[in-house]
Amino acid sequence: MSVTSLPLTTRPLDPSVDHGIQAIVAGASLTATCATDLAAGPWEFDTRPGYGPGSSMGDVIPTGAPRQGELPAWYRSASEHELEQRIREAKAVLGDRVVVLGHFYQREEVVVHADYVGDSFQLAGAARSHPEAEAIVFCGVHFMAETADLLSRPDQAVILPNLAAGCSMAxxxxxxxxxxxxxxxxxxxxxxxxxxxxxxxxxxxxxxxxxxxxxxxxxxxxxxxxxxxxxxxxxxxxxxxxxxxxxxxxxxxxxxxxxxxxxxxxxxxxxxxxxxxxxxxxxxxxxxxxxxxxxxxxxVHRRFTVEQIDRARAEHPGVRVIVHPECPMDVVDAADEAGSTEYIRTAIAAATEPTTFAVGTEINLVQRLAAQYPQHEIFCLDPVVCPCSTMYRIHPGYLAWVLDELVAGRTPNRIQVPRDVADPARVALERMLAARP
Known part of the structure; x- marks a missing residue:
């Protein structure tokens, strides 16, 4: 059966995109993924220039973009359960000395360990609201960690678990x-x-x-x-x-x-x-x-099309289509609503009657919402499983490693913005913080 002949939605009982990709690669799922290499650990690609599996061939990474050093062998070979235990143990030891931030688009296996989950703006605010923490571990991409460094105290260390997690748009x-x-x-x-x-x-x-x-x-x-x-x-x-x-x-x-x-x-x-x-x-x-x-x-958002919306409406009469405003104009025009990730979350949470939602944003968030609100039918407009390639570079192995390093008194992968850049950047950010809708 071809991808296009499959039903547009398959209700995910498991919010883990990684589990779904592993099933696709193993032949246990008829769904398609944009890159079977996504099933491998990101350390397989960290030493190579590029945004990683699933990225657009047209996205050329700049020369000199940060790369991640080799992850120690144990973190590369440990099972999902072993990594989960290691992370929990390290967080228990560190206590309030560390705060872990997880972006909405992070894989589920990372988000479950986050003290705060949100978009880049919300997480920057969370970083600012924890002056007691010695370290802020930002499970997101490079520009987000930079913003957290700009808004946190100078003596706080902002850590990006995988330095190869950049952003092609940025x-x-x-x-x-x-x-x-x-x-x-x-x-x-x-x-x-x-x-x-x-x-x-x-x-x-x-x-x-x-x-x-x-x-x-x-x-x-x-x-x-x-x-x-x-x-x-x-x-x-x-x-x-x-x-x-x-x-x-x-x-x-x-x-x-x-x-x-x-x-x-x-x-x-x-x-x-x-x-x-x-x-x-x-x-x-x-x-x-x-x-x-x-x-x-x-x-990610350029993958969504008017044809996908037309198909959703044909297969699910009465469907409510919500897309992110990073989508192309014709997609936004064809949708019922457009708004930020927080808008999408709030709209779904506020629906009082069982509703079918077709969502045009990153698949990790969509599957998490589908699991969180089982009274609704929630699916991603794009039938091909294709997470944000750079967000996906943050793996539980990297999170476990940086937390263990902090326990040992070392501070890996610290993100620091030079003062001559930081001072005017804070001015622009403060103007943003004052511009409330």
Whole structure:
């Protein structure tokens, strides 16, 4: 039976995506996965450049991206049960000295050990609210650990269990490319630091939380702000009150979907491709721009399509389709609702009658919600099991290892943002924290 002829949903009694992938590879499941290599331990790929199994072939990792050193043999060969026991024992020894944060998109075997589970914004807040902890173990990706370091105390150690856990979207806007874009916009609009007669700046830079600390620092230095998927509209309103136009990066889809919902015409949202002169635009297009969108995207959310939504509606009359705003515009337009991961969770939790939900976001969260709310039918729009390749680099083996290292008095994989970057980045983050929807 082909993948396309399978029913769109198979109710997962087990929230573990890893268990499902192992079953697929063993031939015990008719479901398909985007990469059978996902069944292997991530240490099989950590020494190689790349985002790991399941990533898009078009996502080219930057030269010099962090790589993880070799994980000691015991952590690579230990069973799931052995690792679970080791993690619990280490956490018991460490007590309040350590706090473990787990992103919604983490594999279930990691999330069960997290003291707090949330999106990148919520977890940054959790890091900030635990000044008593000596170490913050951030089970997420690199830009999230950087943000936790920016918002935590200087003497707290923020640890990323696997240094190879990066983010292809964040890497799509490098500091060199953004600064070059800024220089070109200055040639067109004049001095970008000088407001006009109405007190408005020519351009206000806005970066999505899913960006490097260097990009956040750039935004802070240039009068801009950070946004999340939950407060993007509020942030754009803040920016429009201060500037003629916005440079939004790195995710074009969140920027386009949010600005469109605010009434900004599509023809006033040119796309800036950093590999082309003037971003691939002419001066007239840029002169009339209201939002300049960076040519970036999330490879996970780009997998969702209108055809998947059409199929869900055909097979499940009355289905409620909710997608993340990182999805392409046509997918957001075809869905019933679009919102952040927290919005999706809240919407499902608030449903009082048994409901069928088709969800367009990362599979680990979707399967966890399906197990958490068995009164509903909840399934992922994409029938192919394909988790976020970089989130998946955080394996219980790495979590057990870093906790054991902390027990031994060592601090591995510490993420520290240099002060010259950290100070302006905090300015941009504080503006974000004040921009509540």
């Amino acid at each position: 890497d799509m806007a490098s500091i060199d490319e953004v600064e070059e874009c800024w220089e070109q916009l200055g040639e067109l609009y004049g001095d970008l630091s000088q407001p006009d007669a109405d007190g408005l700046l020519p351009v206000v830079p806005v970066t999505y939380m899913n960006s490097s600390a260097a990009i956040k620092g750039f935004v802070g230095r240039n009068g801009g702000i950070v946004c999340t998927s939950s407060n993007a509209r509020t942030v754009l309103e803040w920016a429009f009150a201060r500037g003629r136009r916005v440079l939004f990066f790195p995710d074009q889809h969140l920027g386009r979907n949010t600005a469109k919902a605010m009434g900004v015409p599509l023809d006033r949202m040119p796309l800036w491709n950093p590999r082309r002169a003037w971003g691939g635009n002419d001066r007239d297009e840029l002169a009339g721009a209201r939002v300049i969108l960076w040519h970036g995207f999330c490879s």
